[in-house]
Amino acid sequence: MKDDFYIGYLPTTTPGLGAFLKRTGLAYLAACLVVALGLVASMGGFSSAVFEYGVERDFEGTLVGGPVPMLLVDRPSSEGEPSSYVLTAFGKFGAGPEVEPHAGARVRLSGTLIYRDDRTMVELSAGSIEVLAPVALSRTVSTERTEELGELTLEGEIVDSKCYLGVMKPGNLKPHRACAVRCISGGVPPVLLVRDDAGHASYFFLVSEDGGAVNSEVLDHVAEPVRLTGRAVRRSGQTFLYANPAELQRL
Amino acid sequence: MSQGYRAVGWNPQKKTYDRVLGLGLLLYLGLFVGVGFALHPTATAETLLLRGLGTSAFLLLHGILCIGPLARLDRRFLPLLYNRRHLGVSMFLLALVHSVFALIQFHALGDQNPLVSLFVGNTRFDSLAHFPFQPLGAAALAILFLMAATSHDFWLANLSAPVWKALHMLVYLAYALLVMHVGLGILQAETSPLWAGLVLAGLALVLGLHLVAGWRERGLDRELAPGDAGLVDVCAIDEIPEGRARVATISGERVAVFREGLTVTAVSSLCQHQNGPLGEGRILDGLITCPWHGYQYDPCSGRSPAPFTERVPTFRVVLRSGRVLVDPTPSPAGTEQVPACAEQPQ
Incomplete structure (x- = not known):
């Protein structure tokens, strides 16, 4: 077998060499398949978040503009705080430009649900906003409750709310950084994701001290461990951190 | 080819x-x-x-x-x-x-x-x-x-x-x-x-x-220096297996010294196709055959058989007292050399 001399363009090879090649090929393939199984079995990071891709639903409620566009939907009992759905647009864009002209109005719109934990977002179907009542006739906004949570210093990771809530899995950490940068740059609201010792996640929508968008200011800090101090406010079921993004600290 | x-x-x-x-x-x-x-x-x-x-x-x-x-x-x-x-x-x-x-x-x-x-x-x-x-x-x-x-x-x-x-x-x-x-x-x-x-x-x-x-392969690139008459002593003829080559580094280049029967020839060990190791090939049907892709060369002229056109440099070989001596100056690719012939054992 040592003297087997292989010539590829001949029709066959010697039986000894053929058997060796068969064994070698099978061993390599088996090793690759075992590696694949090991890699797949040890993968993590797939949350139970859902993006109802291809399923469009209708919603009716009051639009809230600002850096975090939302739809407030009255609860069936007409009592208590309305449900809030953060709105985003198709692709890596925020819904601000579509929502802003109708902020405060009662509308019907259609979109695709994205949800994770107790947070829900709607990817707005382009051009689907139908104004039912102009701003002055809407009542839901007046029932919004604002709760001051005081000044907090938080440590966590800045993620784009759309991917993290379900469009991408995983929608955080370094492999997702470039995507999160693109989404936040395109207007998707940035979120400071904070986990407690038990791994429970809290979501803080980042806005400036005066409530403006900070998307462009946080881009260099996305998907990294950071610390930020600001005024936490809970409104319509969402939590906001009013802070100066220049004070973001890398950990 | x-x-x-x-x-x-x-x-x-x-x-x-x-x-x-x-x-x-x-x-x-x-x-x-x-x-x-x-x-x-x-x-x-x-x-x-x-x-x-x-x-x-x-x-x-x-x-x-x-x-x-x-x-x-x-x-x-x-x-x-x-x-x-x-x-x-x-x-x-x-x-x-x-x-x-x-x-x-x-x-x-x-x-x-x-x-x-x-x-x-x-x-x-x-x-x-x-x-x-x-x-x-x-x-x-x-x-x-x-x-x-x-x-x-x-x-x-x-x-x-x-x-x-x-x-x-x-x-x-x-x-x-x-x-x-x-x-x-x-x-x-x-x-x-x-x-x-x-x-x-x-x-x-x-x-x-x-x-x-x-x-x-650490010893392979050790340069062999020319001796008397400017020829490089590569090895004894019986150290080269039949139909195979002994590779030596001469003038900075790997040279494959082939033996077929009693004749000895030398060519550059670099195949013209992908620079494969010709010296690890063998002589099949009278032609040096590269172990990588089967490219073939005539041992005396370093030329691929017609209609193919590849050529490798050749080296003059002399046999003296059972030793294989190689002229370190390569001849242009495709240059015909007279093979060195050992005497038939009595």
């Missing part, structure tokens, strides 16, 4: 090689995605495909890089080298699909051209932990593209074997870039020691095999 060019010079053994390769890749991807969904029902198909394609390309690259040293350590691995180019092109295609998926998933449908976003999306060049890993993968893909695009013998002939070979040695740079792409990318998220352990094991395997193969 190179009388003309065809897209792929198919033959039965190449077909078998490619069938096995294709089936193996389908099996790998099917297993990765299928078992991935079974174990992680909430995973997305895009992510599983992205990872399946990336890991299959990376594993294939390890195989490609190991074939060379394995073939030097044990010539039974040479058949795997014969069609290595198809492995390389397949690996490039897997990497390309992985890259296009990643480009669409992470950079498309945004406020910037995806190709621009790829390079400006992460600007943390000042931090190792946060260093942009995607441009590293893009750089490796560019090298792999260059290699795949020039893998055909047309480019080998037109670039010349040394230039082509140097170009294809860039695969080691591509591998280094990919190790960093993986280490600074997915390993920052997948913290299981298995992922990091496999990358390190793969690196150790590739480096280890190259070091061992290099160690085994």
Whole structure:
């Protein structure tokens, strides 16, 4: 077998060499398949978040503009705080430009649900906003409750709310950084994701001290461990951190 | 051999090689995605495909890089080298699909051209932990593209074997870039020691095999100095196996000294096709046959048989008292030499 001399363009090879090649090929393939199984079995990071891709639903409620566009939907009992759905647009864009002209109005719109934990977002179907009542006739906004949570210093990771809530899995950490940068740059609201010792996640929508968008200011800090101090406010079921993004600290 | 060019010079053994390769890749991807969904029902198909394609390309690259040293350590691995180019092109295609998926998933449908976003999306060049890993993968893909695009013998002939070979040695740079792409990318998220352990094991395997193969050949490049009459004493004639060669480094070049029966000839050990090791070949049907792809040369003239046109430099050989002496000055490629003949034993 040592003297087997292989010539590829001949029709066959010697039986000894053929058997060796068969064994070698099978061993390599088996090793690759075992590696694949090991890699797949040890993968993590797939949350139970859902993006109802291809399923469009209708919603009716009051639009809230600002850096975090939302739809407030009255609860069936007409009592208590309305449900809030953060709105985003198709692709890596925020819904601000579509929502802003109708902020405060009662509308019907259609979109695709994205949800994770107790947070829900709607990817707005382009051009689907139908104004039912102009701003002055809407009542839901007046029932919004604002709760001051005081000044907090938080440590966590800045993620784009759309991917993290379900469009991408995983929608955080370094492999997702470039995507999160693109989404936040395109207007998707940035979120400071904070986990407690038990791994429970809290979501803080980042806005400036005066409530403006900070998307462009946080881009260099996305998907990294950071610390930020600001005024936490809970409104319509969402939590906001009013802070100066220049004070973001890398950990 | 190179009388003309065809897209792929198919033959039965190449077909078998490619069938096995294709089936193996389908099996790998099917297993990765299928078992991935079974174990992680909430995973997305895009992510599983992205990872399946990336890991299959990376594993294939390890195989490609190991074939060379394995073939030097044990010539039974040479058949795997014969069609290595198809492995390389397949690996490039897997990497390309992985890259296009990643480009669409992470950079498309945004406020910037995806190709621009790829390079400006992460600007943390000042931090190792946060260093942009995607441009590293893009750089490796560019090298792999260059290699795949020039893998055909047309480019080998037109670039010349040394230039082509140097170009294809860039695969080691591509591998280094990919190790960093993986280490600074997915390993920052997948913290299981298995992922990091496999990358390190793969690196150790590739480096280890190259070091061992290099160690085994360490004496080969020791330059033999000319003696009396300006001739280099290579070995005794009976040290050369029948139909095989003894390789010696003379004037900075590896020279293959072949023996067939009582005649001894010497040619450059670099095959004109891919610079394969002619000295590890053997004489078949009176022709020196390269062990890599079967290119053939006449032992006296260094010329491929008509209609083929390859030529290698030849060396004058003298036999004196059973010793093989080689003139260190190479004759131009294709120069006919008179073979040295030993006397018939009485």
